[in-house]
Amino acid sequence: MLKRIVIASALFLSTAAFAAPKNGEMAPDFTAKASDGKEYKLSQFKGKTVVLEWFNNDCPYVKKYYDAKEMQKLQKETTAKGTVWLTVASSAAGKEGHVDAAGMKKIQADRGMASTAALLDGSGEIAKKYEAKTTPHMFVIDKTGKVAYQGAIDDRPSASAKSLVGAQNYVTQALAALEKGEGVKTASTTPYGCSVKY
Secondary structure, three states: OHHHHHHHHHHHHHHHHOOOOOOOOEOOOOEEEEOOOOEEEHHHHOOOOEEEEEOOOOOHHHHHHHHOOHHHHHHHHHHHOOOEEEEEEOOOOOOOOOOOHHHHHHHHHHHOOOOOEEEEOOOOHHHHHHOOOEEOOEEEEOOOOEEEEEEOOEOOOOOOHHHHOOOOEHHHHHHHHHHOOOOOOOOEOOOOOEEOOO
């Protein structure tokens, strides 16, 4: 009986340790190496708005945005305003989308990516802290370090480039609201895309 209680407690604690962050609460801190060889810590960006973008170069839902140059455009526009954009690659070694530093640097150059940094999370540590489910799965963190938005990038759960026309982009809406000092109206949506390959 005691053994069952200990096992149940351990399961609870492991689950609680990786509970999804709630909107309005502090975003889980993390430290990760990026493709540029530097180490980045989320808390170092307190005072700035931060976007987390889960990435898998082989995922058709990710390709939809990158092939159309829409993600790069969004990255350029937001970082030009002082927002920190962190692209997170969480595919484990041997699984679809896994990249090392050299591979990620090549992808960044080939695609013309304009994010602040591309974090290598092959261990899945960051993804588990945020319960990142899909690529892309988006998070917007406000200047105080609290989660302001989490979920899908837009309201068109499709891998077709045609779905970009007239799509409602939740990330740009969240960023615009924060820039105006307003609350984010649509603060949480269901993410769509390829599953994150832990």
